[in-house]
Amino acid sequence: NAGVTQTPKFRVLKTGQSMTLLCAQDMNHEYMYWYRQDPGMGLRLIHYSVGEGTTAKGEVPDGYNVSRLKKQNFLLGLESAAPSQTSVYFCASSPYHGAPFTDTQYFGPGTRLTVL
Amino acid sequence: KNEVEQSPQNLTAQEGEFITINCSYSVGISALHWLQQHPGGGIVSLFMLSSGKKKHGRLIATINIQEKHSSLHITASHPRDSAVYICAGKPIIQGAQKLVFGQGTRLTINP
Numbered sequence: 001n002a003g004v005t006q007t008p009k010f011r012v013l014k015t016g017q018s019m020t021l022l023c024a025q026d027m028n029h030e031y032m033y034w035y036r037q038d039p040g041m042g043l044r045l046i047h048y049s050v051g052e053g054t055t056a057k058g059e060v061p062d063g064y065n066v067s068r069l070k071k072q073n074f075l076l077g078l079e080s081a082a083p084s085q086t087s088v089y090f091c092a093s094s095p096y097h098g099a100p101f102t103d104t105q106y107f108g109p110g111t112r113l114t115v116l
Numbered sequence: 117k118n119e120v121e122q123s124p125q126n127l128t129a130q131e132g133e134f135i136t137i138n139c140s141y142s143v144g145i146s147a148l149h150w151l152q153q154h155p156g157g158g159i160v161s162l163f164m165l166s167s168g169k170k171k172h173g174r175l176i177a178t179i180n181i182q183e184k185h186s187s188l189h190i191t192a193s194h195p196r197d198s199a200v201y202i203c204a205g206k207p208i209i210q211g212a213q214k215l216v217f218g219q220g221t222r223l224t225i226n227p
Contacts, residue, residue: 042202043202043215043217044217045214059213059214067128088157092159099206101147101213102164103147104149105149107159107161108157110157110158
């Protein structure tokens with residue numbers, strides 16, 4: 001099993017450009033999450049999903065959109081990138097054994113995004 | 117003051133030493149996670165606890181829900197244990213669908 005994969009691994013954007021980050025998991029997990037990690041800020045939740053076709057806002061959702069059309073994929077979109085969105089983005093998934101955030105999370109390798 | 121505080125922030129030790137990293141939280145939580153972030157950036161979940169103690173190899177995690185405290189112990193530490201260790205709690209406040217993360221403890225094990 002590949003576990004959780006993220007595409008791309010690195011990306012440089014100019015302000016105002018758009019892009020989509022893809023997260024895929026092959027563990028049949030119900031829950032999926034998008035986090036960003038910034039120096040001195042730790043990990044912060046952007047959006048999460050409790051199942052196919054569902055999404056919910058996390059702590060820092062502004063400027064991002066998400067979709068979960070297939071259970072195995074969770075897409076994070078930036079419609080108009082800003083320098084403040086320069087960060088490392090991590091996707092994670094967890095199985096349905098209870099409520100979200102209460103079981104082991106499996107993380108992807110991360111995407112390093114720079115917005116100039 | 118952060119809702120989740122880790123100590124120490126930085127820890128340097130010699131190979132073989134017994135390591136303890138502490139995590140204290142000010143909000144009630146239903147679950148606590150310990151994560152390891154490697155120097156290359158990858159994140160691995162080590163433990164998820166809601167009570168008591170868990171052991172995996174040389175790693176032991178304990179939690180006292182009433183005292184709002186958790187510890188991560190590493191026995192017979194090795195240079196490959198060098199990483200940032202992060203604790204994160206799931207608040208029990210109704211509607212709080214998130215994890216509250218500590219700032220991390222940077223551990224360096226010298227040979």
